[in-house]
Amino acid sequence: MTHTPANTQPYPFAKRVPAIPPIGAAQASSRSDTIPLSFGAPHSDTFPYDALNDAASEAILSQGRDALQYAGASGPSFLLDWIAARSARRAINVEPSQVLLTYGSQQAIDFAARTLLDPGDHAWVEAPTYFGAVSTFRTAEAVLTSFPIDADGLQTDEVEAALRAAVKTGKPIPKLLYVMPNFHNPGGVSLSLERRKKLAELAVEFNFFILEDDAYTELAFEEQALPSIYSFAPERVVYLSTFSKTIAPGIRLGWAIGSRDVISRMNTFFQGSKASVFSQEIVAQLLKKLPFEEHIAKLNGLYRANRDAMVSALKQYFGDDVRFEVPGGGFFVWLEFREDVDTSQFVQDAYERGVSFIHGKQFFVKPEGARFARLSFSYCDEERIHNGVKLLADAYYAYVDNK
C-alpha cells in the first residue's frame, strides 16, 4: 500500500473540536485598499524597532548559548521580576513565582480554562465579550451564560441575583467568570471600583474563579486604571495581561498571575517547557534599556489622538443616530444603533465601499447584539480613521434608506 485505501472509515474526532470555528481572523483580513477599522491590532508605528533590534542582537550574540537552549538565560527570570513589580500599579502584590509567562494571554486563557473547567462545567461571560475567550471555553466544553455590561462594565447586580437564584433553585453555579475590567473589548468601558469589590466578594462566597483579562490596562489615556479585581480576592482570581499591546503582538508573550496553587496547575500544560525563552530574552533585554514610561506615554499620545479622531468623525457623520461611550483607553469604540438595525446587513456593503468593521452579533454567546458594531481606532492613522467613519456612514445610511 502507498496511499489511503478507499475503505478508510470516518474517524470519531474528540467532541471538543470544533463546535464553532474561531471568529476574528477572517473578519480581520483586509484588502490593501480597505480601511481596516475591524483590526484589533496595535499601530505599527508603536513598535520599538531599533531597541528591539539591539535587544535581539544581545539575546543572540551575547546570551545565545543559553538563551537559545530549552531553559534559557537570565531573561525569563528578569521578566517575572519585572512583571511582578509592574503589577503593583494594579494593587497586585505577588512573588515572581506567581507569574506564568504564556504565548499571549490567549494561551493563558486556555490553560486557565483547562485548569478550572471539567467538560460540562459552567462559565459565565460578559455580553458582549471577547470571541477568542469564548472559543476557548467552548473547546473546554464549558456551558456558557452571559450577563450584560453598561457604562460601568459588567452588571454585577445581575450576576449576584443569578447566583442567589441558582443556589435557591439548585441550578449550577459557575466554576469561572470571565471579565475584562479595563477598556473592554469590544465595549470600551471599565468596571467601577464598587463592582470590582462586589465581584471579588461573590467569587469567594460562591467559590468560583474570576478570569480577569486586563490586556489594555497600560493604554489609559486619561487616568490610571483602578485596582485589579485580583487585589480584592487573590485566592479566587487569575489575572491576565500581555506585551501584545505595549511591545508587539507578533512576539506572543502574555502572562497569568494567581496563587501558587493555581499557577502551578496551569504550568502543568507546558509539560516542563516554557513560553519561548528566546522571545523572553529579547523582551527582557528590551526592557532593560527601553524607557518604558516614555514608551507608554508615546503610545497613549498616538492612541488618544486616534480615539479623538474617531469620536469626532462619528459625531460629524452620524450625529445622534449612534450611541457610544467614549473609551478612556484601549483600542475600541462600541457603537449602538437604533433597535431595528442589524449591522451584519451592511458589513459587506461597507467593505465594498472601503471600510471594514466587526458586526455586533459576533461578540455575544446568545443570538443578540445585531444593532452593535465594533470599531478599532488603534491600527489606522487619524486620516484613515476619519475617512473610514465617513464610508461607514455612507454604508449605514444606504442601508437605513433601503430598509
Next chain:
Amino acid sequence: MTHTPANTQPYPFAKRVPAIPPIGAAQASSRSDTIPLSFGAPHSDTFPYDALNDAASEAILSQGRDALQYAGASGPSFLLDWIAARSARRAINVEPSQVLLTYGSQQAIDFAARTLLDPGDHAWVEAPTYFGAVSTFRTAEAVLTSFPIDADGLQTDEVEAALRAAVKTGKPIPKLLYVMPNFHNPGGVSLSLERRKKLAELAVEFNFFILEDDAYTELAFEEQALPSIYSFAPERVVYLSTFSKTIAPGIRLGWAIGSRDVISRMNTFFQGSKASVFSQEIVAQLLKKLPFEEHIAKLNGLYRANRDAMVSALKQYFGDDVRFEVPGGGFFVWLEFREDVDTSQFVQDAYERGVSFIHGKQFFVKPEGARFARLSFSYCDEERIHNGVKLLADAYYAYVDNK
C-alpha cells in the same frame, strides 16, 4: 475586604490536572560543575549565531511592521513551503496548507491529543517512550497502554496481536498510537521499513491515528532516515517534527503535518492566532540565507564524534556489563544493565560524583524499566562525555559492589 477571608473554600480543580507532575526539567537541571549527560539538548556550538542575528535584524528592521503584528509578514508562508518541500525526503508529499506550525512539537502533541482523544479514550505508546508526550496524554485524560521496543523499534507484532485480541474480547481499541520512528528518545533505535508499513496498515484497518514524532530525523549520522509512516497512510497519521534540534530549541517552533481535516481541527486550538509570527519570520529569514545542507552536515559531524566518544567510553569503562544499540543518529544512548540493577539507586551518587543521567523508570508508563538509563551525547563535548561516562562507571560499580 482586601485579602482572602479565612473561610475560603477548597476549589474543585479540573480532574485533568495534575495527575502526575511533568518529568524531565528537574532531572535536566545541573550544577555548573556537573557533566549533564541527562540533558536532551543540542550542543550550543551548533546554533548559527551570526546568521540568526542577521535574520533577526531583517525580521525587525525590514519586515517588522508586519512581522511584529498578529498576522505576520511573509515568513510564515515561506516556512510552510519550506517544510512541505523538505518533507519530501521522508516521502511526504503535501501542500503547505497541510502543515501547522506550533510552539515546538510539544504543543503539536497537545493539539493532536485534544483533537483525537475524548476523556477515557485509549492511547498506546512505546515502552520506553518520551515523558513529555505521556504527560500530555495524561492531561487529555487518556488511558495509556505500552508496547515494547527492540533494535528495530516498536514491536508491531505485539501491537497487532493486542488489536486483534481487543476486537475478539470487546476490549477498547486505541484512538491514537504514539511512536518515534527515527533515533528514538530514549531508545536510540529506528523503526524498520516493514514495521512502518505494518503500523500504517493497522491504523487504517483498526481506524486509529498514529502520532509519528520525528524530532531527530535530520540527525542521521550514517544514512538517511527511511520513508515516514505517514507516507504509507496519510489519512491516519499526524507527522510531527521541529526546528529545536536543527536550529535552536529556545525559538520553539515545531510542526504537524496531516490531512486537511485533522490539521484544520488541530488549528482550532490557536483560536485564530498562530505560533509566534516573529519567531517564524526570523527562522524564515535564516533559512533563506543559511546553507542548510552544510549546516546539517556540520551538526552531524559534531554529534557523530560525540556519539563515538560515548560508545568508546562505555566500552572502556563498562566492558560487557552494559548493553546498548549504537544509535545511527539523534541524541541518546539507552543503557541496559543486568536484570537486578535499579539505576535510580545510584543516580544521586553519580550526581555527587559529578555526572547526571536519567534513570530508566521515568520512561515507562508501567512500573518497569529500572535496569535502564538514558545518556545524552548531544550537549557535552567529547572530553566531558568521556569523563562523564567514567564517573558513571564509578557510581555504578560502587552501587553493584554494595548490593
